[in-house]
Amino acid sequence: MTTVLVIVALLVGAYLVAVLESWTSTGRLSFASPLLAGLALVGRESLVPRKSDRIFFEVGPVLLLVSAVLAAAVLPLSPGLIITDLTTGALFVNAALAYVMVALLMAGWGPDGAYAMVGGFRFLGQLVGYSMPIVMAIVGVAMRAESLVTTQIVESQVTLPNAVYQPVGFMIFFVAAMAVCFLPPFDLPTAPGELAGGVMAEYTGWRLAVMRLARAVLVVTLAASVTVFYLGGWNGPVLPPWAWTAVKTLAVAAVMLVAGRYVPRLREEHLLAWYWKFAIPLALLNILYVGIVLIAGSSSSMSM
C-alpha cells in the first residue's frame, strides 16, 4: 500500500514537473501538454538505430527510471509513508543515484550515434565533479542527526531545518542535485541546441517517453531529497505532514527549474574546476563547521 502511494506521488510529482518544465521553455502554463506529448510519443514508432548496442540501448532508459525510483524508496513523505526505512538510507540515496550515470552512459553508448556518445561521456565527467560534494554535504546532515536513517534526519530538524543550520552544505547539495538531474545550467548530456538532445537524441517513441518520464521522476526525487535532508521534510505547522513534504518538494523543483533559465550552460572543464577547487573545499569546511557547532552545543548543554 505504502509502495503504491509513494509511486503515485512520484508520478503526480513528475507530471507537475513536466508542466513546470514546459512552462520554463515555452512561457505558457498548459496542464494538458505533458499528457498529450506522452500520448503522442507512445503512439509514434520507436526506432532502433542501425548497429546499435542493443542491450545498452534498451536498458539505459529503464535503468534511469529504476535508479530514480530506488532513491525515492528511502525518502519519507510523511511519518510512516516510506517504502523502506533502511539503516543506511542517506548512503543508499547516493548509491541509487550513482546509477543515473551508468544509465546515461548506456543510453549514450547504445545507439551508436556521435551526439549521444558525447552526451554520455559528458555526464561521466559531470559525475566526477558532483559526486564528492554531494556525499560530503550529506555527511554534515548525518553528523547532526547522528544517523543515516532518513526519518531520523527529518526528526533532527524539528527545531531548525538544516538549510538554516548549515546553509553552506545546503547550497552545495542543491547545486549538486541540479547536476545529478542534468537540469540547466548542468544539462551537458542533453544540451539542446548544441548536442541536439545528446543522450536522448537517438531515442524515439515509447522509449523516449520512458526516458522523459525517468528524468521528471529524477527531478522529483532530487527535490524530495533536498526537502528531507535540508528543509525539515514533513515538519511544519497547520498543514498535515504529507502536504508539507509535497509543498516543499514542488517549491524546490520549481526553483531548480526556474534558476537554470537565467544561467548560461557551463562548459565541462569549468564545471569540474568549480566543483573541485570551490565546492569540495567548501564541503570540507562545512563538515568542520558542523562538527564545531555540535561539540560547542553539547559542551554548553553539559555545563548548564
Place this chain on the structure above:
Amino acid sequence: MILQTVFIGLFGIAAIWFAVVVFRTHSMVRSALALLFSQAALGAMFLAMQAEFLGVLQIMMMATEMSIMAIFMVMFMMDPGGLGGMDMTHQKRGSQAAGVIGAFAALGVAFLAGWGSPAATVPGPQEQLRGLGLDLMERSMLIFETAGVTILAAMIAATAVALATRSATKQEGNDE
C-alpha cells in the same frame, strides 16, 4: 540459512560471470560496465550476508570508481569512445601463467585457512555501522590512510603521465 547460502552463491557466480565478460568483449564501454556489474554483484553478496552498510557502499563506490577508471582508459587509449576494434587481452602467455598461479593461491587460501565456524548471530545494521566507524578511527586508520594516499598519488601520477608535454605538442605541430 539455506536461502541465504543460495543467494550468496548466485551473486558469486554472477560476479565471476561478469568478470569473464570483461575480457570477452571487444568494446571498452562494455568491458568497463561488465566490471561494474561484477563488483556490484559482490556488493549484493555483502547484502546477502546481512552487511548492509558494506553492501550499499560497495554498490555505490563501484559505479563512481568505474567512471574514474573509464576516464583513465580514455586518457591512455587514444580512443575516446572506444569506437576502434580492440582486444582486452595482451601478453597472453604471461597472463595465463599469472592467472593459474593466482587461482591456485586463492583456492589455497579459501580451503587451507582456518575460517572458524559461521557466526551464530549477526549484529544489527546500526551496531555494524558503529563498529565500522570505531574500527576506521582506531585500529584500521593507518591502513586506510596509507591506501588512500597511495591511490591519490597514483592518480596524480597517471594524470601527469597523460598530460601532453610542451615538447610533445611542438613535435606534433611540426608534423602537420
